[in-house]
Amino acid sequence: MQIEFGWSLDGTSWADAGSGGASGQVRMGPRGLVALLQTRLALTRPSVDPAVRIAQYASAISAARHEWVHDSFDVDPWATAATMLHWRDAAVAAGARLRPAPGLPARIDALCAIEEVAELSPGAADDLRELVELLESLSADPWPLGIDEIRCQESPETLPGMWPRLLRLLAGAGVDVVTAHDAQSGRPELVLVEADDEWAAAETAARFLAGRDGEPVHVLATEDTVLLDQELRRRGQAAIGVAGASANRTSLQILPLYLSIAIAPVDVQQLGAFLDLRVLDAPETDREPIGLVPSRVRRRFLDALAAEPGTGGPAWEAVLTELAADPEEAAALEIAREISALVTDPISPDQLTPARLRAATSWLGTRLRALGQGDPGLVRAGAHLQTFLEVLDTLGEDHVLRPRELSQIVESAGGRAGSPFARPEATSAWTACTRPAQLRADGGDVLWWGADRQDAQTGVTWDPLEITALEGLGAVLLDPAALAALETDAGLRALLGAGRLIVVRTRTRTEQATAPHSLLAHLAADRAEAGEDVAKVLARHLVDPREALGPEGWSLAGSRREVRVPPPAPPVARPDDLTKQVDPAPHLVPQALSYSQAENLLGCRQKWTYRTGLGIRPASVASVPSGNQMIGTLVHAVVEELVNEGTERGRTGPPSAADIERTLDALLPQLASELLLPGREVELTTMRETSVRSLEEFFTRLADAGLVITSVESRFEEPLTLHLRRGDLEVPFLGFRDVLAEDASGRPTVIDLKWTAAAKKYPELFDAGEALQLASYAWSLHDDSADVGYFLLKQGEFVSANPALDPHGRPTLDIAKAWSMTTEGITEALDAIGEGTVSAQSGQILRDAGQDPGTPRQTAKKTYAAAQESARAEGGIVVDARCDFCDFSLLCGLRGDAS
Amino acid sequence: MSFTLINASAGSGKTYTLTRLLAERLEEGLDPSQVIATTFTVKAADELSQRVRSTLLDRQQVEAARGIDSALISTVNSVAGRLVTEYALDAGISPDVQVLDDTTQKATFAAAIDRTTAAAGVRWAAMLARTEHDGDEKDTGFAFAHRKQAWRGRVKDVADTARTNLLSAEDLRAAAPASWEEFRAAAHLPEPGEDLRGRWLHELGQRIGDFAQDIQASVDESGDPVKGGPIAPRSVNKARTDLEALRRTERTLRDRDRAPWSSWLRLAGGTFGAPAKKALEPLAAEIEEGFAQNPAWQQDLQDLIALVLDVAAESLEAYETYKRELGLIDFIDQEVRALRLLQESPRVRASIASRFRLLAVDEFQDTSPIQLALFLELSQLIEDKIWVGDPKQAIYGFRDADPRLMRDIIDALEGGGTVFGTGEVQNLSHSWRSQKLLVDFSNAVFAPVFAPDGEGLERITLSIPAPRESAAGSGMLEVWEATKNDRRAVSAQKHAAMIAEQIRQRIDQGAFTPGSTAVLVRSNAQRASVVAALQERGVPTAGAAHPLLATREAQMVRAALAVTLDGSDTLALTELVTLLDDHGAHQDWFAQLTAAPDRDARRAVFASWWDDDVLSGLREVRRACIGFTPVEMISALIDALDLPQRIKRWSGQGARRRTLDALRALAHETTERRRAEGSPITLTGLRSELDAWEEGPDLSALPDAVWVGTVHGAKGLEWDHVITYLGGPPKERDHSSGVLVASPGALDVTAPLSGRSLRFWPKVAAPGEVVADLATSAFATRRRDAEAEESGRVHYVALTRAARTSVLAVPGAATVLDSLIQDVDGTGDGMQDGVHLVSWSDDEIAVHGTAAPLPATVTAVNVDELLEEEPQRLPPSGDPLAASDVPLRPSGETSARVTGRFQASAVGSDDALGEVLEPQSIGPVLVHGGGQRWERVGEAVHAYLALPLEHLSAQQRTAAAERLLQRWVVTRTVGAQVLLDAGEAWARFLAAEFPGAEQLTEQPITWWNEDSQVMEGWIDTLLRLPDGSIVLVDHKTYPGDDPVGHVRREYLGQMATYARALAASGTAPDRILVHLPLRGQVVEVRLHDVVR
């Protein structure tokens, strides 16, 4: 067997294009050669996961208690172990025998001390050492290796560590070790294309490859080719398929995601992401992909989260009850219970023991096995969990992991997973490689994709004292410059073998400036005229992608493509009139009407039509509420709870501040759990303080005004007849009255609670007689004496005509008038929609004023105020549907990019 | 020890000099790995290492050039980071900390401040309300109306300053009494007296009552003013509003606990009409006089100072704890830790001293105090130092640089006598950038600014070097002056319109090209106006800023992401239909949906939309996305939507490709952030990040466009034509509040930060006299001077960016430049009165104090008239990149091709390939039915058979067998004898069946098949028979009972592949055997169709 050996050749291909086939010849780097020799010498073994080795080394560090290490080890055991293991492996690879000796520098001393007690599975460095040792011991006792020749690209003496020794031993064992002295002295023609962005670069490179009429070319891709491959596919060419492995893929994020919701505090957004996680392609094309959580459970829990952004509340529990009631859902119920148990009783961060973690992940293991038969992603996820459990096994049972330690272990145990884009496609048009040194150009054309500066290798740097010590322990170390030169020389040698080098790179990638690959400077130096500086040489060869376009079409370095300029397709100008006109759609009527629907019908008919009439919805995971909406729900629930509790316990008088605070804190995890996350303290404290002060005021004021709460959150459903032009429509009007109270004479008062930053909005509506929501609630009581009012939770103020509640002296709301305004408005809206004329009043008002949803709120408010003013003058009403928060602004045409 | 300090004025070839010096040192034998070179930005670091490499190659120092990657050339942050990581164990810290980037650092720090302020804010709520420090930081919209400060913002200012100046929590706590004492002294506060607010309030009530009566008496029944009342009729209206205001104030003041102090002061000095003033008369004077002695007010000030400083101290501690727990570190920590390591660990000092021999610092003027300390510490250990920079260009005061500290250090170094030995100072004074006229101008302007007494001129003035004499002969100076019809100030909009119109005209006439022109501004608001004005005129502009999601392409990607992740997201699906003009339902989507009679019908409509051809790419993404990283997901969506082709049809495609890049950057950035936070990375998370993203794409480097940006952003750049947006002379501002760092008198270069302390003065309402005292305090003076000096440097940077044309775009004769010189009128008040530093006539510019005026072109533009006109547009210039060689959507078969590589073992078996003969027994059955760990046993057996057994001694074989069982951890499953037996049986078989055969084990084989796929693999054994024929052997560790069936089902494809590969390499096998060692059998395979 003939081996071509080079320091940078690991991972290289050894099939030579055009040769058809070959046997007995191979090209490899250090890793490959070690593996080969291992098979030859009966030294193979199963591989050990790096995370397990780190765990083993951590126990060794802990046993050795070396003084230099222990501070860092106490602070961060995992990273310290990983770092020290890296050093240890580097020292071993260099040939050092880590035996304690007096007077060693601290770092080396520590490595030696740990080595004494370590029970460590061997790594690559140990493999190398073992090989060398075995070969040494065999020198008397020949063992044929079946290798005829090793042609080294580098002279063996220039290699670091044990390599010169190994190659000497191989030579001694009958292998012909020769150095290839075919120093390349070519002077390839240089074409340097620099594009502004990666898409322009990819287009250029793809055109170049596609336009060669089958002329062979070598592709050197030192950056991923995802974008280039997309452009190649557009041109019917094969993908080059270079894409990096990464830990950021779903398969390796399942365990972290799962653990993040198993440990307190649970982030509902994260829980949403977990429920939403799809892990398997659908068995049939028209179906949704399969989730880690089955869709029946997922949907219900997500809906529960949308209602109550927390866990363990009524909506959450209802999911379990509902599933339990259905005998067909036994399997789903089982899973729902597991998930519920996980998130409602999460592990406290100070109880992260191996046992708890094992118990918490057992469901995940089962589920992955059940789902994942044969799916590489899920098999990978299962292996991740397995390695994680293996590492847990190396820890003592009483070991409490710190959250950071846990995430480090989880991350280490996962490693990286390959990209779906890393799939080179078969082609005879070119060969491809990913490192300059692996290029075999043989005088032909080379396309170098992504010739950007690479991050320098992160070898271990030893200082001179350490170097002396390591050499004393048997190591052979190269100085860093010589090590850097190994890679540079190999790359340069290979590039000089090209006849023509077409370099395509981008100046920026993901908004970061890139720098040219260092080899380009070396290439340029070679062709500098006397006194010309290298930068100038490079500039002289620079080509802008635009320069390849001429009257004859596109051409670059002998490659040609026909081009044409596509006709411009400017966007349709934004309509001046947002109204949509279609065929009559009499079926677009509400099944049941709530106040918020009514408000949409009044404010923007399109908004109602999209949301209610047509059922256009965002994804459910996106509907988990937060912000004011979430807090509003919470405070409502607090009021409800306080009143119910008061009734149960027979409390007389308003609840105390302590009662309020206790109730609030009890409901937080169910209704606003995200406020319990770290970093939200100010919000939480402010909200709590405001709510307590405000609710105290609420209850006291009501009591002082002689009002007794009779019910909270009382649901009503009243038939409502709308006299549409096409005939009467009867719909149930339904809703919840936040608070219903009575005075001594039994006269009812409906109070609606609002948590809002818009302090002026509700008083204004009330004063203008446009408090339609209050009117609707009053109407539902069918009691002419009913009084109404708002309570503004954030401000702690009533808005009411009752002077005992609100001293502002507001006019009494004309309920009948307001209600008839509402029903008339609804009727008109439904008439128009039924006839196919769907306007968008809220947006139209902005559009008429030359504004859009991006207009600052202060300005938009003025616009609406003016519109309201003129509407009132004509006895009409304008309801601001809040285009700035509306989901449908792209659909109605208010938002868009008209450039 | 040597120290070279290079003062490099703008355009004087700083980097050139630095690289030359580095190259010289390397030539003298310095090893590249012994170099540390730091720069200010990553880009500069890249450039520097590139330049060094080129310089080395130019000088034929090929060896050094090859090794240059081992030099540590990087930003200060990352150099510090490297040291901290490499020496983490010496410091007893984690060797693997996540470094917080700027955004995350801000968020994390804010979170720490949040935590500590949360409790304190509640406790001190009333005081914060009285001092009006209870504003909301985020609520910028109301800042003007309420003039409320966010005290948390002040806490952050203090904490930030403390961190960059290496001040501890303790230092901050100590700063509270010191700050208060100094404040009190400077304000000349009287001893606290009596709190008279109760009496004032009572009095106010009466005053208001009287005032109301006066008004009452001045109107008739219908409320119309009448003559003869106490208030003149023309004043009645004002009096009424004043009364309202007074009543409101009274209501506020009644809540004594929370009423702001400013409300009291407004009574004293408010903007009331004469009648109201009269009504308030004795009270107003009393408040004015008695306010300062109010004990509660004084106490509030003291409390506020203490609160801000104490909470800042606590925040620092909380932030530390938080980072420690999560193993996080920020840039400042890196520097502090590196500094501490150098100061405290002898091992580290020795190690560094032995590793490095040259420390090069580029742009030294921009280093922060800590960085400076770090460099000085390193400088004590490293022999050779080269510092390059220009104190005149230190404009990062806002980013913690402290130019004064820098200046003191430079003075000390230059003076010699420090531990660093004598410094060699070089002044680079040749301009390699600008033409002569421009150089003359900046010399004239900045000599009086930086050297008012003429000292040190050599560091300021530049000259044209001999080789450039002829080339740099000319140059253009221009003034664009805005004139107006009225005397009001020129608005930003008008100023911008003037600039844009002049640029448009010059581009139109061919005098400027967009790519060679830049407009330098001071604020983002100015930038926005200029960008808008240029765009209105069709001038290609770099530097525009709009949110990502305002662009069509980003809207498409967002919707595509949402609907791909969740098919039930009908909103996103509908958005896609409206955005993609080639979607089948694009025109009539609304009609289709409204026509559907019920829910099921609508569902069918949605389904048909998803099935549209245009979305076929997305359907594929949905299938594959489980394997994607967030960045790959974005790339895949962009491709699936055919965006690269689509945008060729739209306007501004260069900017649109930036959007695409920004989307990928977003995915990258949020992924990294989540990783740093230890949060899981999901595509669902990507979607919510995208939804919440407020930033825009980076459009600062669009080619062939006029660059519009701040002076800070222009640092280090140059253009042919530079327009400097100059405002009028700045208004006098209050400098008596904020954070100030005080240095001790004498500087110790080995401990530059020792003895520094911090002061915090709040901005509070105070009586006029107190305000005046504060304004002339040393505190205010120092802040004012620092600001003025900074302004000088900023303008120096601005006015030295141009190579050929320098334009001053001014709002009139008086400009901000006038404020750069002080005291030219000799009045000693620190202000110049009516003297212009730069003035102009029709064709000349004169600089104050310079003898000869310089020729210039002056253009006066009436901006009021300009704004009346409809702006003219430049003719649109097509972008050549719009040309396309492929259709919008790839048509026809787009399915993936076969993979480029394949493995023989993955080739499917097929009965048609050949037949499997009956097994031949060659030895004993070794394992029955497979054991528990038979896969590993199989590996061991396989490995054993791969050995050159026939050449090994019995002893070697036994050792090898035992070794393998041990290594595969199956010693308990099988004994070594099993392996030996297998080997023996095999050897016997070979000897009998193929006498004299040469046995080649583990042979590499490659093959390109007819589909251009390549196979690389290893053949277990090849037998070369004496007659030259070849036998292919594969060992299979199958323990089961159906060998023939097994081989037929599993291995025919593999064998066929090997056989064809061998044939292609010219050694086609004559026979093919499958050896089943565990069963002690050999089966022969006969392929039907092997190419020979």
Ligand code: SF4
């Ligand atoms: S954005 Fe405004 S106009 Fe458009 S649908 Fe929503 S509410 Fe109506």
